[in-house]
Amino acid sequence: xxxxxxxxxxxxxxxxxxxxxxxxxxxxxxxxxxxxxxxxxxxxxxxxxxxxxxxxxxxxxxxxxxxxxxxxxxxxxxxxxxxxxxxxxxxxxxxxxxxxxxxxxxxxxxxxxxxxxxxxxxxxxxxxxxxxxxxxxxxxxxxxxxxxxxxxxxxxxxxxxxxxxxxxxxxxxxxxxxxxxxxxxxxxxxxxxxxxxxxxxxxxxxxxxxxxxxxxxxxxxxxxxxxxxxxxxxxxxxxxxxxxxxxxxxxxxxxxxxxxxxxxxxxxxxxxxxxxxxxxxxxxxxxxxxxxxxxxxxxxxxxxxxxxxxxxxxxxxxxxxxxxxxxxxxxxxxxxxxxxxxxxxxxxxxxxxxxxxxxxxxxxxxxxxxxxxxxxxxxxxxxxxxxxxxxxxxxxxxx
Amino acid sequence: xxxxxxxxxxxxxxxxxxxxxxxxxxxxxxxxxxxxxxxxxxxxxxxxxxxxxxxxxxxxxxxxxxxxxxxxxxxxxxxxxxxxxxxxxxxxxxxxxxxxxxxxxxxxxxxxxxxxxx
Numbered sequence: 001x002x003x004x005x006x007x008x009x010x011x012x013x014x015x016x017x018x019x020x021x022x023x024x025x026x027x028x029x030x031x032x033x034x035x036x037x038x039x040x041x042x043x044x045x046x047x048x049x050x051x052x053x054x055x056x057x058x059x060x061x062x063x064x065x066x067x068x069x070x071x072x073x074x075x076x077x078x079x080x081x082x083x084x085x086x087x088x089x090x091x092x093x094x095x096x097x098x099x100x101x102x103x104x105x106x107x108x109x110x111x112x113x114x115x116x117x118x119x120x121x122x123x124x125x126x127x128x129x130x131x132x133x134x135x136x137x138x139x140x141x142x143x144x145x146x147x148x149x150x151x152x153x154x155x156x157x158x159x160x161x162x163x164x165x166x167x168x169x170x171x172x173x174x175x176x177x178x179x180x181x182x183x184x185x186x187x188x189x190x191x192x193x194x195x196x197x198x199x200x201x202x203x204x205x206x207x208x209x210x211x212x213x214x215x216x217x218x219x220x221x222x223x224x225x226x227x228x229x230x231x232x233x234x235x236x237x238x239x240x241x242x243x244x245x246x247x248x249x250x251x252x253x254x255x256x257x258x259x260x261x262x263x264x265x266x267x268x269x270x271x272x273x274x275x276x277x278x279x280x281x282x283x284x285x286x287x288x289x290x291x292x293x294x295x296x297x298x299x300x301x302x303x304x305x306x307x308x309x310x311x312x313x314x315x316x317x318x319x320x321x322x323x324x325x326x327x328x329x330x331x332x333x334x335x336x337x338x339x340x341x342x343x344x345x346x347x348x349x350x351x352x353x354x355x356x357x358x359x360x361x362x363x364x365x366x367x368x369x370x371x372x373x374x375x376x377x378x379x380x381x382x383x384x385x386x387x388x389x390x391x392x393x394x395x396x397x398x399x
Numbered sequence: 400x401x402x403x404x405x406x407x408x409x410x411x412x413x414x415x416x417x418x419x420x421x422x423x424x425x426x427x428x429x430x431x432x433x434x435x436x437x438x439x440x441x442x443x444x445x446x447x448x449x450x451x452x453x454x455x456x457x458x459x460x461x462x463x464x465x466x467x468x469x470x471x472x473x474x475x476x477x478x479x480x481x482x483x484x485x486x487x488x489x490x491x492x493x494x495x496x497x498x499x500x501x502x503x504x505x506x507x508x509x510x511x512x513x514x515x516x517x
Contacts, residue, residue, distance in 0.1 A: 106485055153506045154401045156484035164486070 001040065002119055003094035005047045006157060012119060012147050018051035019043075025050075095120065096211045097157050099204075103172040104155045111146035112175050118143055121200045131182065131197055169212060173221045173277055176204045180225050184232075198232075201225060216271035220278030223264035227284035230257035242389040246293035258288045279308040298327040315346045319356060331363040351380035355390065362397060371397045400481040402443070402507040403488040408472040409500040411450055420498065427496035435480060440491045445478025472500040479507065 001022075005015040022043045030036070102115040114132070117123040123131075129139035149155065160168040183197030205222040212218050234248040265285050268278040283304045290296035305321035318341055326334030338357045347353045358373035374394040381387050432442040451466040451473040458467075466473060482488035485504070492504045 104485075106489075153504075154484040154488075156486050158484075158486070160486065 001044045001047055002122065003098040004044050005051050006098060006119075007094050009051045011151060015047075015051055016119075019047045021050045022047035093159075093211075095207065096159055099172055099208070100159055100168060101150060101155055101157050103168070103175045104150075105168070105171055106153060106155055107146050107149065109175070109178070111142055111149075112171070113178055114139060114143050115146050116175050116204070117179070117197075117200065120204065123196075123200065127196075165215070166217075169215045169217060170275075172208070173205075173217055176201050176208070177221060177224070177277070179204070180228065184228060198225075198229065202229060216268040217275040217277045219264040219268040219271075220275060220281045223261040223268070223281035224277055224284055226257045226261040226264070227281065227288050230254040230261070230288060236385060240385055241392070242385045245287065250292070253288060258285065261285050262289065274307070274311075276308060276312040279304055279311065283308070296327070298324055302328050315341055315344060316350070316352075319347065319350075319353060322360075323356065326360060326363070331360045335360045335364065349380060351377050351386070353377075354380070358393065358397075362393075367398045371399070400441075400483060401488070403480055403482055403485075403492075404505045404507055405445075405478050405480060405488075405492045405495060406474060406503040406505065407476040407478075407495060407497070407500070408470070408503065409475040409498055410471060411452075411473045424496045424498055431494060431496070434494055435491050438487075438491055438494075439483070440487060441481040443479040443481060445476060447476040448474060450475075475500075 002015055002019050005018050006012060009015045009018065025046055026039075026043060030039075099116065099120055102119055103112045107115065110132075114128055117128045117131075118125060125140050125143060126136050128143075129136045132139065134142075159165075179197050180201035183195060183199075183201065202222075202225050205218070205225050209218045209222055230253050231248065233254075234250075234252045235243060237243055261281060262285050265278065265281045268274060269282065274282070283301055286297055286301055286304070302321070302324040305317065305324050309317050309321060319338065322334045322337040322341070325337055335357070338353065338360060341347055342353060342357070354373045354376035358370045358377060361367075361370035361373060371394060374390055374397065378387060378390045378394070381390065435442045451469075454464075454466040456463050456465060456467045480488065480491055482491055485506075488504050488506075492502050495502050
C-alpha cells in the first residue's frame with residue numbers, strides 16, 4: 001500500500017502520512033458502513049487519493065520551492081493521474097520500485113537495511129532499532145537522513161535500466177541476506193524481534209522472485225534462505241546450546257523446504273553461469289541432502305567453493321572453503337589455508353577463524369594450540385550460546 | 400530536470416604538483432558536453448583548478464599555504480550538469496575522463512544555476 005502511494009507522491013513521508021490517514025478513515029467508515037469486500041484495495045485507493053489531494057495542496061503552496069514530485073521516465077504529472085485513475089495498477093511493480101529505491105547504492109548499507117524494513121516490510125522504527133541494537137532516536141535519525149537523501153539527491157523510484165540491473169539486484173539480495181543473517185545469528189543475546197527478521201527476509205525473497213524472473217540470483221537467494229530455514233530448529237539443542245552441522249538431527253530438517261530449495265537451485269544453475277547466491281545455495285543444498293556429515297559429497301562441495309571464490313573473493317568464503325578442504329585433503333592441508341588467511345589479516349576479529357583453526361588443530365592432536373585458539377575465539381564472541389559452545393569444546397580438549 | 404555538481408578528484412604528484420594531462424584525457428574533456436547531450440543531459444558549465452600546491456587556506460584569522468583539506472586525491476575541477484534523477488546523473492558522471500582518481504556527484508540546492516552557461 002505504501003509502495004502504491006509513493007508512486008503518487010514520490011515522497012516517502014507524504015506517502016506514509018497518507019497511508020496512516022487511510023487507516024483513520026477506515027476506522028470511522030468501516031464502523032459505519034461495514035468492512036468493504038476488498039479492505040486492502042479500499043485502503044490503497046483511499047491512501048492514494050489522500051496523497052494526491054495533499055500533493056495538489058502542497059503544489060499550490062510551494063510552487064516556488066523545489067518540487068517534491070520527481071519527473072520520472074513515464075512522465076511526471078501524467079503518471080500521477082494514471083496511477084489515481086487506474087486503481088488496479090500493478091502494485092507488485094510498485095513494491096519492486098520501492099525495494100530498488102531503498103537498496104540504492106547511493107545509500108549506506110545500514111540505511112538500506114533500515115529503509116527496507118521500515119518502508120517495504122512496514123516494521124516500526126522502535127522494532128528496527130531493537131533488532132539492530134541501537135537506540136530508537138539513532139534509528140529514527142538514520143531513517144530520516146536516508147529519506148532526506150532520497151529526496152534531495154533524487155534517487156529515482158524506478159526499476160533500474162537493464163545494464164545496471166544485475167549489480168542493483170545484487171545489492172537488494174545482499175540486504176535481504178543480511179536481514180536473514182541478523183535474525184539467524186542473534187549476535188548478542190536473545191531477541192524475539194530478531195526471529196521476525198528471518199520471516200521478513202523470507203517474505204522479501206519470495207516476493208522478489210516472480211517480480212524479477214530474468215534474474216536467477218533471486219532464485220539462488222530464496223533457495224539459500226530456505227535451506228537455512230529448513231535446518232533452523234536443529235541448530236540448538238533443548239537447552240539452547242549450539243550444535244555443529246555434524247551433531248544436528250537430520251531427521252528433523254524440513255524436507256519440503258529442502259526439496260523446494262533444490263528445485264530452485266537446479267533452475268538457477270540451468271539459467272547460465274551461477275552467481276554467488278546460487279553457488280552458496282547449491283553448497284547448502286548438498287549439505288541438506290547428505291544422509292550424514294561424513295557421507296556428504298565433499299569433493300563436489302569443494303568444487304563449488306572454488307567456483308564461489310572465483311566469483312566472490314571474500315576471506316569468509318575462503319575460510320568456509322578450508323573446512324571442505326579438511327574433509328577432502330585432511331586437516332593439515334586445511335590448517336595451512338587457515339594460517340594463510342590469518343596472516344592476510346582481513347579476518348582479524350572474526351571469531352569463526354580461531355574457532356575453525358581450533359577444530360583443525362584438535363583433529364591433528366595439537367591440543368595445547370587448539371585450546372589457545374578456542375580461548376581466542378571465546379574472547380571475540382559476545383553471544384551467550386556461542387560462548388557456551390566454545391567453552392564446551394575447550395573443556396573437552398585434552399591438556 | 401535536476402542539477403548536480405560533478406567534483407573531479409585526481410591524484411597529485413608529490414608536493415601537490417599536477418601531472419600533465421595526457422592528450423586523450425584533454426580531448427575527452429572537450430568531447431564531454433556533446434556526449435552528455437547525446438545521453439539526454441546537459442552540461443551547464445565548469446571550472447578547472449590549478450594544483451593544490453597553489454592553494455591558500457584561511458581558517459579564522461590564520462592564513463596558511465596549501466589546500467583546506469589535504470587528501471591523496473585533490474579536487475581538480477567541478478562541472479554542473481542537468482539530469483533526470485540520480486541514476487541519470489551517475490550515468491553521465493561515469494563518462495568523466497579520469498587519470499587516477501574519481502568523481503563525486505552532489506545535488507545542487509534548489510537554486511537555478513542555468514546562468515552558469517557561458
